[in-house]
Amino acid sequence: MNDADFPLFSTLLKERSGLVLTPDKVYLLESRLLPVARKWKRKSLAELAADLRGRPEPALVRDIIEAMTTNESFFFRDIKPFDQFKGFVLPELLRRRAATRSIRIWSAACSSGQEPYSLAMILSEQRAQLAGWRIEIVATDLSTDVLDKAKAGLYSQFEVQRGLPIQLLIKYFKQQGDRWQIDEAIRAMVQFRQFNLLDEMAPLGRFDVVFCRNVLIYFDQPTKTLVLDRIGRQMAPDAFLYLGGAETVLGITDRLAPLTDNRGVYVLTGAAAPVARAAVA
């Protein structure tokens, strides 16, 4: 790749999505953008770069950014957070929200839907206790391609074999040819929306639980701080935040702190701390 083109692509990516691409990732840029170049009938990445230097079509910019996102996901990823949600956070919220009977959950970089659908299946398994409750699962991602797949709720054999317990597969999916279609009732529990984590979050409203897993790893430190501080503002004072196994708030923001004895779960600090800490007392 031309020396001047790499910074052009990496700056666009950083500005529009927060994703950081270091020069040692030229191969990644090339392998992911060549199909975009082909789709747009450009002969090379140099021609794509020339488009960007002019007045690129928004759809081209979107395709470039989407091609650079990493969308790896699977059902009940890392299992522990989901067990913790089921065993601690959900009972805790059932107790604390008894007056309003309302719980809002945000899957903030939901990719192809396995994360919010895992939560929806957990909630569905508890439906006797949740009768009369208003449960909202909002699932967002930057990429409209993955959101389309998530909304369709159609997964390959390989995808349903990764992390999904067989009894949940049998209960909540129907085989369609070589694919598996998620049950309409589970699908209907999740509202999918396109949302960029760099954007103002206030329109999304307040949440009791936020899953923002395996996306901050792609951002630089100032972007992580910005995004975590903004997520903190969307959390109810006693809400819970889940990050990915390789992610932390430590050294990034002091608005959030780990929930003792619960790896990967965070609560608000400061004014909200007594309420949040009551959870562990």
Ligand SMILES: C[S@@+](CC[C@H](N)C(=O)[O-])C[C@H]1O[C@@H](n2cnc3c(N)ncnc32)[C@H](O)[C@@H]1O
């Ligand atoms: C590796 S997947 C993580 C999926 C899921 N949370 C999990 O842990 O399995 C990361 C997702 O973050 C999304 N993403 C990247 N930058 C984003 C941004 N600025 N705003 C919203 N989503 C973003 C990507 O499109 C991708 O689907």
